[in-house]
Amino acid sequence: MNKNNRRVWWALSPIALSLGLAGCGGASRNDAQDTATILATIAAINAANQPPAPDNGCLTSTGNSSVVVGSGDAGDPAAPEAASGYAPGHKLVYAKTYMVVANHPLATRAGCDVLKAGGSAVDAAVAVQAVLGLVEPQSSGLGGGAFMLYYDAATKKVQAYDGRETAPAAANENYLRYIDPTGADTTPPLPGGARASGRSIGTPGAVRMLDLAYQDHGKLPWKDLFGYGITLASDGFLIGGRMAAAISSSATSLKRDAEATAYFFNADGTPKALGTRLQNPAYAKTLTTIATQGANAFYTGDVAKGIVDKIGITTAANDGSAITPGMTTLTDLANYKAKRRDPVCGTYRDYYVCSMSPPSSGGIAVVASLGILETFNMGLYKPTAIDIEGGKPTVMGVHLVSEAERLAYADRDKYVADTDFVPLPGGSVDTMINKPYLQSRASLISLTKSMGVAQAGNLGAVPLGIDKTEEHGTTHFTIVDKQGNVVSMTTTVESTLGSFHMTQGFMLNNQLTDFSANPNDTVDPSIKVANRVAPGKRPRSTMAPTLVFKKQSDGSMGEFVMGTGSPGGGTIIQFVVKTVVGALDWGLDAQQATSLVDFGASNSATTNVGGEHPNIDATNSGLNDPLVAGLIGLGHKVSVSAQSSGVSTVIRTSVGGKTVLTGGADPRREGIVLGDTFTP
Structure with a gap:
């Protein structure tokens, strides 16, 4: 109870009333009805100034008890399980004021902890993405892109945020199909098409998009949103089923990259398996840099240089075979801009749908x-x-x-x-x-x-x-905070494990393969297709974060x-x-x-x-x-x-x-x- 409200409580208290201290200094002339009204006011003031009830959120139920996600205790949903295809029996979950649904338990916990601490839906989105990039590198990460829909409960407005990757300034319409985009050498990019080459890598947009949304709607300090991700990267987490399957199925491609090989494989060359504890100090360092120096530190300086250097590699680490480099420069990263866009909205029966x-x-x-x-x-x-x-x-x-x-x-x-x-x-x-x-x-x-x-x-x-x-390197999460603000965000590195290029603890996307590699219509080659590559252009996506309103x-x-x-x-x-x-x-x-x-x-x-x-x-x-x-x-x-x-x-x-x-x-x-x- 603050000082001013203590004064109010005293002036309206039964003791003050009995001493004739209420009102203007004289005893109340009114009967018991007036006293009851005053006592009701007292009760309301006292209730408003009581410490809030403890928030026991962010626990998951296991039988008759609850467990902290990521604790390793019995019933912890973060315990690694083999990918099942479909795990029946999921039950509807109810929450009073805030909720996070994400595609990995540790990422869900990261967002929920932020909401429990009073953070906004965007704050939680930053924390969720920081963890997803670690525990689901096959799906999304700092080296990828994202789209977000944000609902502001106070203004009742929906804002779309575009963090889609862009083609480098040096790209042209043949960037994905020829080693020499000028047409002098029409050999396809090595090692077998654009996907695993540097040509598939677009300038990452997720970090800049989250920063833009945070500038508009953030609440907690930016530096505090990365703590759980940094802890997990430093202390380690257990490889889950989908990640283990991705490592195993992509082994040949990953081994072309020295950092990916050291991270995802054992000393004998076998893929790290389900349940292996995996530490990622390089990722912890990258997150710490972003947390303490802001999003600009990802797009300039050492982090940006590491990204550009990796996009430019020309030989495979395992056998020295050729890899076609991308043409991304430090200027491409420094110039990247996330964008606010108007959402696509329409009515459906008794509802209003925005995507x-x-x-x-x-x-x-x-x-x-x-x-x-x-x-x-x-x-x-x-x-x-x-x-x-x-x-x-x-x-x-x-x-x-x-x-x-x-x-x-x-x-x-x-x-x-x-x-x-x-x-x-x-x-x-x-x-x-x-x-x-x-x-x-x-x-x-x-x-x-x-x-x-x-x-x-x-x-x-x-x-x-x-x-x-076909994308397999994508994930989605939905968040509602205590104030009723909502984030629906889809985030991706495009295909499983992106381009297989790894730098500073995270995977780089292969998002540019969402462009049409052939710039010409196959029926009438004189016609240029809409989704062809162009400098600074963003490839078309199918991602559809969606919000529904009455x-x-x-x-x-x-x-x-x-x-x-x-x-x-x-x-x-x-x-x-x-x-x-x-x-x-x-x-x-x-x-x-x-x-x-x-x-x-x-x-x-x-x-x-x-x-x-x-x-x-x-x-x-x-x-x-x-x-x-x-x-x-x-x-x-x-x-x-x-x-x-x-x-x-x-x-x-x-x-x-x-x-x-x-x-x-x-x-x-x-x-x-x-x-x-x-x-x-």
């Missing part, structure tokens, strides 16, 4: 898919036998979602690239997502037969720029309802759409919508139905499953290959008349949900 803007195509495709589906009563096609895993999708539910996505993918393939270089049709995203246009697209959907491959809408003569790259009666954006997103390369759109439809149309909770079978289609004849899910019979190529058989009957070519989503979902709802947060972590990854959790 990421270009250079990501994900947000446009998600909003367009939903806009097409709005024509249909999706509530009629909810999953059957709904269980903790989300139930069994119906044939018509999967059919309609897949057809809508085919149409949305066709448009994004043709029209979307980095809008700083190639404008959208009509100069605005509205051209691609307005209601009349999407209704016209919906009219192309048949209830009895799949369209197979969709044609793009006629929105003008914009050249094709199709990207079919739609008010006037059509404007109301209260926050849901945040979600996923890794998955070109299938990210499918993973996000099925989660949003699952929650909004089918009434699934955050965990059920996240766990729900991954299904959908890009613009091809193939429809994906995730065979890793326990509710799908993937034997005999899925032909024994009624869902697959029903889709085939509608003309779909169905793949039941395992899907690798990493959906992280938070939904705001009401329990017992109180607004609470609910969270779901994808059973296909290692992630968990943490916050000031409780059992309703």
Whole structure:
């Protein structure tokens, strides 16, 4: 209780009243009713000045007790497990005021600790990314890029942040396909295409983007956000299943890099295995530099020099074979700028949906898919036998979602690239997502037969720029802080372990392979594709961090309802759409919508139905499953290959008349949900 409030308490206390000290110095003339009112005021003041109840958040439940994540105690979810494909039984998590869902338990803990200490959602995002770059180097890191959607609860505004990597100033349209981009030597980059060469490495954007968002919305000191990451890097952590599998499957490529070899392999050359304690003092040093000197220290000085030197290597460490160097310079790093962008927003039934803007195509495709589906009563096609895993999708539910996505993918393939270089049709995203246009697209959907491959809408003569790259080096997290601010952030090094180039404890991306390597349209070579390489350009992405709000009666954006997103390369759109439809149309909770079978289609004849899910019979190529058989009957070519989503979902709802947060972590990854959790 502060000094002034102590005076108030004394003046209104029963002792003061009995001595005639209340009011203006005389005893109160009023009866017991007035006294009761005064005593109620006293109680309110005293309650307001009591120390807050202890915050026991950021613990995870294990049976009848709780455990600190990363402690190594029994029930610790950070204990390494072999990658299972799908771990059934994830339960919905409830929290009172703050929550983090990330794809690794240690990263989730890092963010939760920051929120518990009073940090903002952006503060927590910095801490989460710092840890993910250590414990999930196959998915994201300091050497990669990211997109963030941020909701400011005070202003009720959504801001998009673009941390996508850029091509170096020396790049041209042939940068990815020829050793000599001038065309004098048309040999492909070594050692076998651009991916494992220096040419695939874009100027990293994640650190600068986090710094930009922090400048806008940070609360705790920047230097305090890296502590847990530094501790883990110094003391070590245990290799998890996905990381162990990535090291083993990428062994040949990693061994071309001296630092990667020393870090990921034993002295006898064998990959470090599941459960191995791994220390990364170089990463601890890099994080310490960023923490104490700010984001500029990553883009200038010794850290930047280390990045440029590694991009420029020309020979493999293990056998001296040639590696084509990239052309990134210190100037490229020093000049990198993250950008604030307007999100892509549209309405869907009683909701307002916002997602990421270009250079990501994900947000446009998600909003367009939903806009097409709005024509249909999706509530009629909810999953059957709904269980903790989300139930069994119906044939018509999967059919309609897949057809809508085919149409949305066709448009994004043709029209979307980095809008700083190639404008959208009509100069605005509205051209691609307005209601009349999407209704016209919906009219192309048949209830009895799949369209197979969709044609793009006629929105003008914009050249094709199709990207079919499969990303496996991506992750997603969703955060809500005590003030109701929200971060939905997807972060990536592109493919598993990026370019296989390692410097100063972190992996460098291979993000430039998201450009179209051939700058010319394959049908008409005289036409340049939209997504071709250009100096300073950002490759198109499919990442789609997404936020959902209630739609008010006037059509404007109301209260926050849901945040979600996923890794998955070109299938990210499918993973996000099925989660949003699952929650909004089918009434699934955050965990059920996240766990729900991954299904959908890009613009091809193939429809994906995730065979890793326990509710799908993937034997005999899925032909024994009624869902697959029903889709085939509608003309779909169905793949039941395992899907690798990493959906992280938070939904705001009401329990017992109180607004609470609910969270779901994808059973296909290692992630968990943490916050000031409780059992309703």
